[in-house]
Amino acid sequence: MQIKEQIEALRQELREHNHNYYVLDNPTISDYEFDIKLKELQALEAQYPEFYDASSPTLRVGGAVTKNFETVVHNERMYSLDNSYSKEDLEDWEKRMQRILGGTQVEFVCELKYDGASISITYEEGKLVRAVTRGDGFQGDDVTTNVKTIKSVPLQLKGDYPSKFDIRGEIVLPFEGFAQMNAERVENGEDPYMNPRNTASGSLKLQDSAAVAQRPLDCLLYSIVGQDTGIASQWQMLEKAREWGFKVPEVAKLCRSTDEVMAFVNQWDSQRHDLPYETDGVVVKVNSIQHQEELGFTSKSPRWAMAYKFKAEQVSTLLNEITYQVGRTGSITPVANLEPVLLAGTTVKRASLHNADQIAKFDIREGDTVFVEKGGEIIPKIVGVDFTKRPKDSKPTEYITHCPECHEELVRTEGDAKHYCVNYYGCPPQITGRIQHFISRKAMDIEGLGSETVELLYKEGLIENYADLYTLTKEQVLPLERMAEKSAENLVKGVADSVKIPFERVLFALGIRFVGETVAKKLARAYKNIDALMEASVESLVSVDEIGERIANSVVEFFSNEANREIIDRLKAYGLQFSLSEEQLENQTDKLKGLTIVVSGVFETVSRDELKKIIEANGGKVGSSISSKTAYLVAGDKMGPSKRTKAESLNVPIVTEGEFLSMVQ
Known part of the structure; x- marks a missing residue:
């Protein structure tokens, strides 16, 4: 076989495997086999650059940097959709269309309305040539380089596709991937992203396409525009798009009446929480392309499509009183105490008002009738006020100036949304809050x-x-309300047993502000014992991996307080663990100090979690994704092809489990 044919055959085979894996969720070869074939293709492409192809599977990892995103005019305008909220709205819409079509009965296609970032992708001769954001509908930003990194977007089509067309859809971030991204951000001491939709949209404008490639974005496509596509209906359009290699949602239905449309709407209004993506309604389209062309467009929307929006369940109720809670760090949270009302299957009596700014924004007052929704379907939130029912003697809410528990004057620093009570050692909720954290x-x-x-x-x-917990006796706690002899014994025994808890968890239990589980582990490994940590300076602390000035200042402030030092002395006397164990110290080295190591795949000698512990015990940092800062990729069986490709593109050394264990022996 000639070299060119060999390269093309490999590309085609890898495209097929990529489609099976990311679009059909039905891989037909192992990750290892895929990696071998990809590596073979990379080697051939490097040796014969004259056969370069912009749609090659080897280019999925990104790497190109876009400083400025070029503005591009859409080949066909991207319209917005009119919204409906009732069956009556749909029936009125159907009557309007029938008048235009001369009484002709229409069929509908119902599809879920995915909440993501709208995209228009242009294909010429089956190759992806451009991807453009929605923008203002007339023009958007060219994000081609970033969209090419999304594995479910085909770079080369298959079958009987038209020579040129645009396909529209949504770039989405699945809930699972979004949760993983946020877990990593919190682990790194960063604020979590607010929601999947905004995160997906923001991802498209990242300058480094390699960073986009690391995000678990997906692309759901559902609308083809262009001349001479050969498509007669929306239903056929969905089927053809699937045949050509696009990821088209399977949830869709051909309906012959508004009754059938509403059955679909009602079904997915209750089942949408089972889906892997955010949805906020159903898009109803006239099925016939000929009818669509006859119906045309208004100045803003197609006359042949309607978005039926799911209603966020909302109720109105009376706000009886605004009270204020004090957290263990002294933060003040205003709470709306409501007339009990049934909302999304539960009785709601209270809702968080978050801070003074939110109260001012909505002008929320005691005695108001307020609208309440389930924020994120979980936490009740007030989304507005029914001003028509406001009492005539209503007065604006004046946010408290002093702590509701200890009456200390509150402090609000610039740039902070919260007010704080600074009476750290005398405010009862802060005291009990710290103890509750300690026992958690x-x-x-x-x-x-x-x-x-x-x-x-x-x-x-x-x-x-x-510290007082360790002086409690059964005789002291037995007289307490609802305390039986057995429960009193269990309490005292539970306190006594806790002295075996390892140092890093004791450090976390102390409740030092900004010192979470991960930071406590890093500090314990860096300083080995509490005495060394107590004497550490800000300069020393910030030299520890991922310890910034905010954490360092908080640690120094905590240990500079004499009351805290006295409590720690008492805890030492009671036998708590304030240094790493002999076993931990024996297994700890600096062999991997300063190195970030990524672990991926299935391992034989030790588990993935054990590998991560070995890395940390030897002074290394476990990385979640591969970047230019990654020192090694420890590769096990069934490692995803994307990680290997990324590592190779950045020249990150890939080592086996055995090679890594030899390094740290």
Whole structure:
């Protein structure tokens, strides 16, 4: 076989496997086999650059940097959709169309309305040549380089596709991928992204396409525009797009009446939470392309399509009183106490008002009738006020100036949305909050002791801080309300057993502001014991991997307080672990200090989690994704092809499990 034919055959085979994996979710070869074939193609392309092809599967990893996104005029305008919220709206719409069509009965295609970033992708002779954001509908930004990194977007089509056309759809971020991205951000001490839609949209405007390639974006396509496409109906359009290699949602239905449309709407209004993507309604389209052309467009929208929006369940109720909660860090949260009302299957009595700014934004007042929704389908939130029902003697809400518990004057620093009570050692909710954090599962995990019991112990004067827990006796706690002899014994035993909890969890339990689980582990490994950490300077702390000035200042401030030092001395005397164990110290080295290592795949000798512990024990950092800062990729069986491709493109060394274990022995 000639070299050119060999390269083309490999490309075609890899495209097929890529389609099976990312579009059909039905891989037919292992990741390892895919990687071998991809590596073979990369080698041939490097050796014979004259056969370069912009649609080659080897170009999925990105790497090109776009400084300025060029504005491009759409080949065909991208219209917005009119919205409907009832069956009556749909029936009125159907009557209007029938008048234009001379009474002709129409068929409808119902598709879910995915909440993502709208995109228009141009194909010429089966190759992806341009991808443009919606923009203002007339023109958008050229994001071709970034869209090419999305695995479910075909770079080369198959079958009987037209010579040139645009296909429209949504770039979406699946819930699972969004949750993983946020978990990594929180782990790194960064603020989580707000929602999948905005994150997907923002991803398209990242300057480094390699960064886009690392995000788990998906692309759902559903609308073809262009001349001479040979397509007679919307239903046929969906089928053809699938045949040509596009990822087209399977959830769609051909309907012959508005009754059937509403059945589809009602079905997915209740089942949409089972979907992997955000949806906010159903798009209803006239099926016949000929009818679509006859119906045409208004100045803003097609007359042949309508978006039926799912209603966020909303109720109105009376806001009886605004109260204020104090968190363990002293943060103040205003709470709306509502006349009980049924919302999304549960009775709602309270809703968070977040901060003073939100109260001012909506002009929320006691005595108002307010509209309440389930934020994210979980947490009740107030979304507005029914001003027609506002009492005549209503007065604007004046945000409190002093702590509702200890009456200390509140502080609000510039740039912070929250007010704070700074009476750290004298404010009851802060005191009990710190103790409740200390006993929590991820901290000291004290069995037999819960939040309500902590409140009771504090109220009865038996504890004032978490060190006092270790002086409690069965005789002291037995008289407490709802405390039987067995539960009293379990409480005291649970406290005594907690002295075995390792140093890094004890450090987390102390409740130092900004010191979460991960930071506590890093500090424990860096300083080995509490005495060294207590004497650490800000300069010393910021030299520890991922410890910034905010954390460093908080640690120094905590240990500079004499009351905190006294509590720690007491905890030492009670036998708590304030240094790494002998076993931990024996297994700890600096062999991997300063190195970021990514682990991927299935391993034989040790598990993936054990590998990560070995990396950290030897001073290394476990990376979640491959970048130019990655020192090694430890590759196991069934590792995804994208990681290997990314590592090779950045010249990151790929080592086996055995090679890595030899490095740290």
